[in-house]
Amino acid sequence: MSVVTPTLGARLRSARVWIALAAVALAGAIVVTLLGVGGGTGGRPLGPENAAPAGAKAVVEVLRDEGVGVTVTTSLGDTLSRSTDPTRTAIVVDDADGFVTDSQWARLAGTGASLVLLAPSQTALDSIAPGVTEAGPSDDDVVAPRCDVEILSRVDRVDAGGVAYAIDDSGSRDSDTAACLPTDAGLGLVELAGPDSTVTVVGATTALTNEEVGSDDNAAYALALLGGSPELVWYLPSATDLPEGEGTLATLTPSWVTPALVVLLLTGVAAMVWRGRRLGPLVVERLPVTVKAAETTEGRARLYERSGDRRHALDQLRIGTLGRLARxxxxxxxxxxxxxxxxxxxxxxxxxxxxxxxxxxxxxxDDRELLSLSDALLDLERAVRAAVAPS
Known part of the structure; x- marks a missing residue:
C-alpha cells in the first residue's frame, strides 16, 4: 500500500477557508488602523489635521488663509519652545486623554500666552481654571453668546453642542470671569481674564468641527476664539508627556489597538461558530468484530488464574451477586x-x-475454597429468589 504525500496545492486548497478568514481579519484590522492612525493629529475628534466630519482641519486651513501661523505639537517641551513670545502666541490644548499633570498645567500657564482649553476635564479645570466646574454634556442647541467678551460681539448664533460648564462662587476671584453661550445644561464658554494671561474654557466644540463650522455663525465663532494672535500652537498631549512610572495600558497604547483586537476576536468567534463540530444524533456503528460476552468472561477468568489472584476473582463474582440481591x-x-x-x-x-x-x-x-465460595454465592441467590417469589 503506497502513501501519497499531499502537495502544496492540496494543502492550500484544504486550508482555503482559514486563509480567507485570516485575510478578512487582516483587512479589518488594516481598515481600523487606517481610521485610527495619526494618534495625535490625524483621526482623533477635533484633530487639526483630521478632514473627517468630527475633525477640525477646516478651521485650521481658514486660520492659515487669514495669516495665522498654526503649529501642531504633541509634546509639552515642543509646545513651550514655540511659545517664547506670549504677546504673539496663543496655545490651544486638547487633552482628551488626560495626559497633562498638575505641574505641567502650571508650566503652560507660566508661559503668559493666552490658553484655549477644548472640553477640558475637571482635573484640568482645578489646575488652571479654578472656580469652573464641569456640568455635563450639552445638546446641539443654537444660542447667542450673551456675554461681554469683545471677540464674540459680532457672533449671534453658535452651535453649543459639546460639554457644559458652570461657575463656582467658591473659586478664585483673581480674574475677571465671563460666562458665555448659556444653555439649559450650563455654559458653552467661560473666559477667565487674569493679570498675566487669558484662559478660555471652550465646551461648545461642535461648532469647531468640519461638519458644523459652516453653519450659523460657527465660522466667525471659531476665528474669534483661535485667530486673535499671529501664532497659534495647537497642543495635542501624548503619552510622551507622562512622567516616568505613570500611565495605564489604555493610555499608553495607540487608540486603534483596542478596535483591531475586537475585530480579530469577533473573527475568531465567528470562525469557531461556523467551522466548529456540532454534536448530531447518536448513530449505531457496525463493529468489524463481535466478541461474545462468554468469551470475554472466560478471558478474564484465565487472566485471574494465571496471576493467582483468587480474592480479586471472587470479588468480581460478589459484585454481581450483591447487585442482583439488591434488585x-x-x-x-x-x-x-x-x-x-x-x-x-x-x-x-x-x-x-x-x-x-x-x-x-x-x-x-486455594482453588477449592474459591469454588466453594462461588457455589455458596449461587446458593444464596437461589434461596433469596425462592423466598421472595410469590407463593
Whole structure:
C-alpha cells in the first residue's frame, strides 16, 4: 500500500477557508488602523489635521488663509519652545486623554500666552481654571453668546453642542470671569481674564468641527476664539508627556489597538461558530468484530488464574451477586453490603455474620475454597429468589 504525500496545492486548497478568514481579519484590522492612525493629529475628534466630519482641519486651513501661523505639537517641551513670545502666541490644548499633570498645567500657564482649553476635564479645570466646574454634556442647541467678551460681539448664533460648564462662587476671584453661550445644561464658554494671561474654557466644540463650522455663525465663532494672535500652537498631549512610572495600558497604547483586537476576536468567534463540530444524533456503528460476552468472561477468568489472584476473582463474582440481591429484595442499586445483609438474613433464616463472611470477608486460600465460595454465592441467590417469589 503506497502513501501519497499531499502537495502544496492540496494543502492550500484544504486550508482555503482559514486563509480567507485570516485575510478578512487582516483587512479589518488594516481598515481600523487606517481610521485610527495619526494618534495625535490625524483621526482623533477635533484633530487639526483630521478632514473627517468630527475633525477640525477646516478651521485650521481658514486660520492659515487669514495669516495665522498654526503649529501642531504633541509634546509639552515642543509646545513651550514655540511659545517664547506670549504677546504673539496663543496655545490651544486638547487633552482628551488626560495626559497633562498638575505641574505641567502650571508650566503652560507660566508661559503668559493666552490658553484655549477644548472640553477640558475637571482635573484640568482645578489646575488652571479654578472656580469652573464641569456640568455635563450639552445638546446641539443654537444660542447667542450673551456675554461681554469683545471677540464674540459680532457672533449671534453658535452651535453649543459639546460639554457644559458652570461657575463656582467658591473659586478664585483673581480674574475677571465671563460666562458665555448659556444653555439649559450650563455654559458653552467661560473666559477667565487674569493679570498675566487669558484662559478660555471652550465646551461648545461642535461648532469647531468640519461638519458644523459652516453653519450659523460657527465660522466667525471659531476665528474669534483661535485667530486673535499671529501664532497659534495647537497642543495635542501624548503619552510622551507622562512622567516616568505613570500611565495605564489604555493610555499608553495607540487608540486603534483596542478596535483591531475586537475585530480579530469577533473573527475568531465567528470562525469557531461556523467551522466548529456540532454534536448530531447518536448513530449505531457496525463493529468489524463481535466478541461474545462468554468469551470475554472466560478471558478474564484465565487472566485471574494465571496471576493467582483468587480474592480479586471472587470479588468480581460478589459484585454481581450483591447487585442482583439488591434488585430482587427491592433495594437501591447503590445499597451497601450491610443493608443487603440486613435485608437478606430474615429471608433465608441465616445469621448476618455468615452472610457477611460469604459476601465480603472470606479470602480463598486455594482453588477449592474459591469454588466453594462461588457455589455458596449461587446458593444464596437461589434461596433469596425462592423466598421472595410469590407463593
Amino acid at each position: 430482587v429484595t427491592g433495594l437501591a442499586a447503590g445499597a451497601s453490603v450491610d443493608e443487603i445483609v440486613d435485608r437478606v438474613a430474615p429471608l433465608v433464616s441465616a445469621p448476618p455474620a455468615a452472610l457477611r463472611h460469604v459476601l465480603l470477608d472470606a479470602d480463598p486460600a
